Amino acid sequence: MNKLVALSCGTIFGIGLVISQMINPAKVLGFLNVFGEWDPSLAFVMIGALIVSSPLFHLFKKKEKPIFSESFSISENKEIDKKLIIGSILFGAGWGLAGLCPGPAISSIALFNVSSITFVTAMFVGFYVTKLSRDD
Amino acid sequence: MNIVNFTPVSALIGGMIIGFSVFLFFIFNGRMIGVSGIASNFLISKNNRIDNLLFLIGLILGPLIYSYFTKQKIEVSITNSLFLLIGGGILVGFGTKISGGCTSGHGISGVGRFSLRSIIATITFMIVGILTVLIKNIL
Numbered sequence: 001m002n003k004l005v006a007l008s009c010g011t012i013f014g015i016g017l018v019i020s021q022m023i024n025p026a027k028v029l030g031f032l033n034v035f036g037e038w039d040p041s042l043a044f045v046m047i048g049a050l051i052v053s054s055p056l057f058h059l060f061k062k063k064e065k066p067i068f069s070e071s072f073s074i075s076e077n078k079e080i081d082k083k084l085i086i087g088s089i090l091f092g093a094g095w096g097l098a099g100l101c102p103g104p105a106i107s108s109i110a111l112f113n114v115s116s117i118t119f120v121t122a123m124f125v126g127f128y129v130t131k132l133s134r135d136d
Numbered sequence: 137m138n139i140v141n142f143t144p145v146s147a148l149i150g151g152m153i154i155g156f157s158v159f160l161f162f163i164f165n166g167r168m169i170g171v172s173g174i175a176s177n178f179l180i181s182k183n184n185r186i187d188n189l190l191f192l193i194g195l196i197l198g199p200l201i202y203s204y205f206t207k208q209k210i211e212v213s214i215t216n217s218l219f220l221l222i223g224g225g226i227l228v229g230f231g232t233k234i235s236g237g238c239t240s241g242h243g244i245s246g247v248g249r250f251s252l253r254s255i256i257a258t259i260t261f262m263i264v265g266i267l268t269v270l271i272k273n274i275l
Contacts, residue, residue: 005161006191011194011197013171013191014196016153018198021146038139040142047151053158056163075251080252084236088260089231090227091230097220111212123226123229125226
């Protein structure tokens with residue numbers, strides 16, 4: 001059942017990206033263009049996602065275990081350190097350069113365009129290099 | 137500042153669908169959705185590898201299913217500059233792996249749980265994203 005949930009959640013998430021048009025980098029870059037021609041839509045996507053997910057998290061967070069799994073695996077990391085800030089700065093720069101973040105980038109592979117595939121490949125290289133550069 | 141191309145209704149509805157998907161993954165599988173985490177763990181870790189792969193396949197299936205049923209063409213305009221795509225991609229991969237999340241992981245899942253760590257990450261990448269676009273427009 002876990003597998004079916006994973007596939008379904010990915011699909012629903014992808015449909016949300018299409019309906020909200022966040023799959024389109026032009027919309028994302030429009031949001032980041034605060035000092036020019038600004039398109040505030042992305043803020044409404046986040047508000048929409050939060051008004052649904054946030055109350056439900058808080059309602060069910062005391063639940064002992066999830067429906068199809070033995071336990072919740074949720075990050076307990078509370079540390080606000082250099083890694084968090086530097087990583088977020090690098091991510092923000094890449095996001096602003098291409099207008100793509102991981103979700104929309106992977107979803108837009110559905111359109112078989114070379115740009116999405118190039119970006120996602122480079123992103124996976126970034127993941128891999130980070131993994132290699134660590135001791136663990 | 138000049139407001140253009142603003143689509144609040146579709147943005148809100150699409151966002152709610154995304155939020156619902158995040159909740160379903162949490163309540164059924166006990167996991168938080170962060171696409172960078174799912175994608176990088178699929179590459180790097182054996183844990184939940186099949187689940188992670190299926191989620192990523194779903195992300196790609198979503199737009200296909202949507203356009204099949206609505207007969208609508210999905211509009212996407214992506215730069216074809218190799219510098220922006222490869223440079224941006226590497227920075228996104230690197231940055232999200234170091235900071236432990238992206239727009240979904242920190243911005244939605246983390247902020248939704250009121251995680252201070254994620255709130256700070258989200259503010260940081262938003263400001264840097266805005267500055268990057270500003271600098272790009274000046275150059």
